[in-house]
Amino acid sequence: MTSGDLTLGAVLVRLEEREREIAAQADETREQVTRLTAVLDELGRAAEEVRITRKTLLELPDPAPPAPSPSAPELPDGATYQEIMVVFAQADGPLRARGVCEAMDLDPAPNNINNVRLKLKRLTGRNILAETEPGLFALPLP
The missing domain is CATH 1.20.5 (Single alpha-helices involved in coiled-coils or other helix-helix interfaces)
Structure with missing residues (x-):
């Protein structure tokens, strides 16, 4: 091997x-x-x-559908209502229609004051604003 x-x-x-x-x-x-x-x-x-x-x-x-929240009523259509709500959010207290016109830089002519007053009344009717005394409007207390 x-x-x-x-x-x-x-x-x-x-x-x-x-x-x-x-x-x-x-x-x-x-x-x-x-x-x-x-x-x-x-x-x-x-x-x-x-x-x-x-x-x-x-x-x-x-699950049951959620109950609608009663907290925030719906604003009417229109930019003016949004502007009004901004004015009240910045206000220190209740305002009259003339004061809202001035805060919105609208001429405080009777026609403008009456139009704003009508809108304030509509917001009051929807419980978005409160009329604390005749012609005096404010955000409602929580």
């Missing part, structure tokens, strides 16, 4: 080494399978919890 030829003892040693390598790989693969099985079990539990939660939520009765 030449040095390149393997003896039976050398082949058996190599087979034994290969067997140990395969056994080590098998052990490592088993550990990976164990870890992955644990992860898979946890994902299964999480998915089941989501299914239970979804089923529970679907079984709940539909």
Whole structure:
């Protein structure tokens, strides 16, 4: 036999080494399978919890629609009403129609005062403003 030829003892040693390598790989693969099985079990539990939660939520009765809020009556259409509300928001106290005209930079002519007074009365009718005394308007107290 030449040095390149393997003896039976050398082949058996190599087979034994290969067997140990395969056994080590098998052990490592088993550990990976164990870890992955644990992860898979946890994902299964999480998915089941989501299914239970979804089923529970679907079984709940539909909530009643929210009751309309009585707090803020709706302003009539028109930019003038918005301007009037800004004037009252900035006012220190009740105002007369003439004072509202002046605060809005309107000429305090009788026609303008009467138009503003009508708008103030309309806002009073909708409980957006309060007429504290005849001709004197203010934001209502909460």
